[in-house]
Amino acid sequence: MEWNDNFNFRYFNNSNSALPNNFINAIDEDNNGNLWLATDEGFACLKNDTIISYSNLVNSPIIEVKVDNQNRVWLGELGDGRLLVFDGNNLNAITDVSEEKNYSLEDFTLSQNYPNPFNPSTKIRYNIPSVNLSSLKDDKVGVTLKVYDVLGNEVAILVNENKPAGVYEIEFNASKYNLTSGIYFYKLVAGSFVQTRKMILLK
Known part of the structure; x- marks a missing residue:
């Protein structure tokens, strides 16, 4: 992963940072300017020039990431095909239609x-x-x-x-x-x- 900050390029990978995996499938930015990364082994966040890994919560491939206006991070998981939502503290799986509507x-x-x-x-x-x-x-x-x-x-x-x-x-x-x-x-x-x-x- 390459990041340009005022034209200073930096390279992040799973050897020099906490990036869970070098294959990044999707990126989205939250309201605070942090970048959320969907990787082949869970998800992570680039915050204040530091990669924070959340692979301890889920380490399966994440193929989609989307941050809503409430700063909730939505994740599309490959394999089980679950829709996950992360509120900064807890990771929850959306399991039925009525629950999904509540999280619209x-x-x-x-x-x-x-x-x-x-x-x-x-x-x-x-x-x-x-x-x-x-x-x-x-x-x-x-x-x-x-x-x-x-x-x-x-x-x-x-x-x-x-x-x-x-x-x-x-x-x-x-x-x-x-x-x-x-x-x-x-x-x-x-x-x-x-x-x-x-x-x-x-x-």
Whole structure:
């Protein structure tokens, strides 16, 4: 990991710092300017020029990290596929839909699918925030989640309905659509929010 502070480059790895693993999958910044790092062996934080490791809490691969407006750190775990939330003291796993809704993020998000590459199934997680939904009918927003091939052809519709605020996860099984190996894109449209991510089917 390289870090530029006033054009002074520093290199962090698991030999010269507490970085759990040299493979960093995602980075996000909190409200205090600290950087949270998702690695192949847990997560860590770059704070005041020092790497703080939290691999004692979880040492499995973390493929996604997102800090919300309340400085809670959300983590996507590979393997068990858990959604984890860290409040600075405690790490909790979100285990059911009602619990996920209570922890709803304040921004629309579309997470990277996991596993990726995949064969034949992968999971896609997205968040619908509670803010600004009160003005909508039934406090819901129209959501579509579709899969496209590299030519832009629509190959699957995973979600097409109105959704209330919450964190959702859906499984995409490519074998149901007779798809071949290659690169595909999944696109979330929720109100005015649009985001697309890439995934790889490898048979």
